[in-house]
Amino acid sequence: MHNEILKDIGEKELIRRITKFMPTNQASDDCAFIESKGENLLINTDLMIENTHFNDEIISPKDIGWKAVTTNYSDLISSGCTEFIGINIGLVLSPKTEWRWVQKLYEGFSEALNNFGGSILGGDCSRGETKMISITALGLQNKLKLRRNACKPGEVLLTTGIHGLSKLGLLIKSNQITIKDSNISKKLIDQSINAFCRPTPRHKTLKKILQSSENFIKREIGCTDSSDGFYQAIFDLSQESKCKAIIDYKKIPKNELWPKGEKWDKFYFFGGEDYELLISLPRDWANELIRMDNEITEIGYFTKGSPKVEIKNYPNKRNLDNDSYSHF
Numbered sequence: 001m002h003n004e005i006l007k008d009i010g011e012k013e014l015i016r017r018i019t020k021f022m023p024t025n026q027a028s029d030d031c032a033f034i035e036s037k038g039e040n041l042l043i044n045t046d047l048m049i050e051n052t053h054f055n056d057e058i059i060s061p062k063d064i065g066w067k068a069v070t071t072n073y074s075d076l077i078s079s080g081c082t083e084f085i086g087i088n089i090g091l092v093l094s095p096k097t098e099w100r101w102v103q104k105l106y107e108g109f110s111e112a113l114n115n116f117g118g119s120i121l122g123g124d125c126s127r128g129e130t131k132m133i134s135i136t137a138l139g140l141q142n143k144l145k146l147r148r149n150a151c152k153p154g155e156v157l158l159t160t161g162i163h164g165l166s167k168l169g170l171l172i173k174s175n176q177i178t179i180k181d182s183n184i185s186k187k188l189i190d191q192s193i194n195a196f197c198r199p200t201p202r203h204k205t206l207k208k209i210l211q212s213s214e215n216f217i218k219r220e221i222g223c224t225d226s227s228d229g230f231y232q233a234i235f236d237l238s239q240e241s242k243c244k245a246i247i248d249y250k251k252i253p254k255n256e257l258w259p260k261g262e263k264w265d266k267f268y269f270f271g272g273e274d275y276e277l278l279i280s281l282p283r284d285w286a287n288e289l290i291r292m293d294n295e296i297t298e299i300g301y302f303t304k305g306s307p308k309v310e311i312k313n314y315p316n317k318r319n320l321d322n323d324s325y326s327h328f
Contacts, residue, residue, distance in 0.1 A: 030078070033141060039140065041138060043136065043137070043138055044075040047134050048064065048068055048134075059196070061102075062105070062108040065106060065108020065110075066111055067197065069112035069113060070198075070200065071227060072137035073116055074199070075137070076139040077203055077277070078225040079145070079147070080206070081140060082207070083139055084113075084117040085139055087135050088123045088138075089120060089133070090125070090134035091125040092126050093127070105133075106120075118137075118138075142206075147221075148241065151240075152241070154283075155280045155282055156298055157245060157247070157278065158281065158298055159226075159252070160296055160297075161253070161276040164255075164264070164268035164269075165191055165196075165274065166192070166195045166274050167271025168192040168271070172189055184257070184259065185257050195274065206277075208289065212285060215285075222237055222302075223237075226272070226276045227273060227275055228324065229269065229270045230274070231269040231320075233278045235308070235324075239307040242307060243302045243304060243305065244304065244308055246301055246310050246312060248313055249311055252297075252299050262320075265320060272324075279296075309322075
């Protein structure tokens with residue numbers, strides 16, 4: 001019998017196995033929740049690795065810095081963080097790395113922090129042949145907790161914004177899709193590249209969620225972001241909450257310029273790095289939130305049943321198979 005390798009077991013199974021070494025439910029969300037001396041802290045760590053998440057051909061070091069901060073902050077927001085403390089930065093760099101590259105990277109960090117709050121708290125650096133950026137972000141938990149395992153059967157599933165743009169931006173920047181090949185508009189190209197290089201965390205949306213919560217007793221709701229993809233985010237909510245998600249294809253919001261076809265549906269469902277929120281709420285609360293924010297859309301609901309994602313009203317005869325990204 002050969003020893004198992006990560007390629008065989010996959011990313012999700014790897015995470016499931018290593019959670020056995022953690023407290024119960026510690027890995028249910030991207031963020032760790034810690035109660036310490038009257039403060040409720042949220043802590044999140046994300047890695048960006050050269051030739052896996054970025055390279056100098058497709059994204060500038062300044063945009064990498066912005067993205068490294070905002071992607072971490074998106075995880076904090078999707079757990080209920082309303083105040084960012086700051087970030088610790090771990091760097092692995094080759095001795096041949098130009099100082100200007102590092103300078104631009106930190107300018108990107110600083111620009112994002114100036115926009116959303118917090119500061120650079122410290123970090124570490126070491127030598128390696130491949131660039132690697134590790135960000136640990138800290139923030140304060142609000143009184144309303146947002147958790148993947150808090151969805152309930154009968155609740156409405158909402159999403160902020162649209163999905164698929166970041167994936168398209170990556171494909172354009174890496175020359176895997178051209179204007180001529182796909183007949184896509186310059187406006188859609190610009191929007192997609194911006195979504196890939198300069199994602200914006202949904203901090204303002206969280207404030208509206210908190211504002212709308214004042215009329216409801218519930219202090220824990222289902223939520224995650226779509227950093228791993230629209231479909232994967234919904235599946236994660238379903239799995240952690242132990243209920244079934246029903247999505248209505250006709251209700252999902254799309255960019256008005258978004259082309260039709262199965263290929264484009266796959267970009268939308270499985271692209272990732274869009275950092276929109278997926279939220280589960282009771283019907284009355286959902287209606288109130290939609291009234292407050294016209295960028296929030298009802299796309300389905302949760303029901304009793306084994307954890308899975310079912311897509312209703314999909315136009316093709318063959319349903320979409322799960323094609324979510326795995327690091328291994």
